[in-house]
Amino acid sequence: MRGRRVLVGALVAGALLIAFVVVLATRPPAAVNQVDSPLLGRPAPAVAGPGLGGGAVSLASMRGHFVLVNFFASWCGPCHVEAPDLVALSRRIDLLGVTYDDSSASAAAFLASTGGHWPAVADPDGAIALSFGVRGPPESYLVSPDGTVVAKVLGPVTAAEISYLNGVMARTLRAGQ
Secondary structure (H helix, E strand, O other), X not given: OHHHHHHHHHHHHHHHHHHHHHHHHHOOOOOOOEOOOOOOOOEOXXXXXXXXXXXXXXXXHHOOOXXXXXXXXXXXXXXXXXXXXXXXXXXOOXXXXXXXXXXXXXXXXXXHHHOOOOOEEOOOOOHHHHHHOOOOOOEEEEEOOOOEEEEEEEOOOOXXXXXXXXXXXXXXXXHOO
């Protein structure tokens, strides 16, 4: 009798463990780095200045397209991690880099070494980062074609965040923004 209770208890525990694993394995991937921001649903702050590759760069000139504004630095380890995913993403949407506490020369060399050929602007006094509320790189903000901030990603942009951003872009387009 006692052996039977132990067997039933073990079977129940095993079934619960299997159910728990199934729930975890089948839930949709979370955009673990996506966070709230007071900017969501509001016009994006201005981003303008001298481009790292020369000429003037501005977010306003990119209006009419989805733009991922990415705050980065050459000394930032997670920025190196996200670089390949950003390069892949740049083939589908516009990117605009903003330096964070970095020299223009170092930031330009970093972008070139990672294959990042999107426009980037220097932010030597941190005013652009401050207007977005950036605490440290990498941080990224998805701006809709009408100039509204529709998503924020804290930390490196990876495949999971790209999937999340694709969903945000699709919902934004369906909503007519």
